[in-house]
Amino acid sequence: MFSDTIDSETIEQFPIAVFDGDIIEVKTPSEVNRALEQLERETLLGFDTETRPCFSSHAVGRYKTALLQLASSGRAYLFRLSCCGIPSRLVALLSNPGVLKVGVAVRDDIRGLLVYRSFSPAGFVDLQKMAEPYGIKEKSLRKMAAIILNLKLSKGQQLSNWDNRFLTSAQRQYAALDAWISREIYLKLCGDLVP
Numbered sequence: 001m002f003s004d005t006i007d008s009e010t011i012e013q014f015p016i017a018v019f020d021g022d023i024i025e026v027k028t029p030s031e032v033n034r035a036l037e038q039l040e041r042e043t044l045l046g047f048d049t050e051t052r053p054c055f056s057s058h059a060v061g062r063y064k065t066a067l068l069q070l071a072s073s074g075r076a077y078l079f080r081l082s083c084c085g086i087p088s089r090l091v092a093l094l095s096n097p098g099v100l101k102v103g104v105a106v107r108d109d110i111r112g113l114l115v116y117r118s119f120s121p122a123g124f125v126d127l128q129k130m131a132e133p134y135g136i137k138e139k140s141l142r143k144m145a146a147i148i149l150n151l152k153l154s155k156g157q158q159l160s161n162w163d164n165r166f167l168t169s170a171q172r173q174y175a176a177l178d179a180w181i182s183r184e185i186y187l188k189l190c191g192d193l194v195p
Helices: 009-013 031-038 088-096 108-114 127-134 141-149 169-190
Strands: 021-026 044-050 063-070 075-080 100-103 124-126
Touching: 009 075, 009 141, 021 169, 031 075, 031 088, 044 108, 044 169, 063 108, 063 169, 075 108, 100 169, 108 124, 124 127, 124 141, 127 141, 127 169, 141 169
Parallel strands: 021 075, 044 100, 100 124
Antiparallel strands: 044 063, 063 075
């Protein structure tokens, strides 16, 4: 049904993936509450995080996770963690097994979130593990999007500074798309049988 691998030349032939829903930055406690009023109604969310890259070999450690992205079918919420942290209500969502949170290499993302606050993650689905029974050997989100959805995912903003005071429109689109496309891949692998 799906190819096991894909090359860069083939990916370049696919249309570019675009998230055309609402992108909402979340920085303040009131914005967190408004976002969670919507997110708590969902049963399936795309999930990702972004961290400022560290290019120095002399750096003591890596930077803290700067951004948590959660996406429904038409909205992507970008939680600016340096501003809002991970309040209790967000912890409840991340610990709720009834809300599936789908992403790639989620264990690493969760590890970054646990630096802010201890919680018991539940309801997380890793697309890398989910794709294995389909014979898909590629593990990157970009290649899985190409194999499963026939879409090209731009990774141009991946190494940008996610700690900037203001995110550029390109960063916002990239962050929203990474979370949303994970949700879309999950739906395709499940045969569109989930909400």
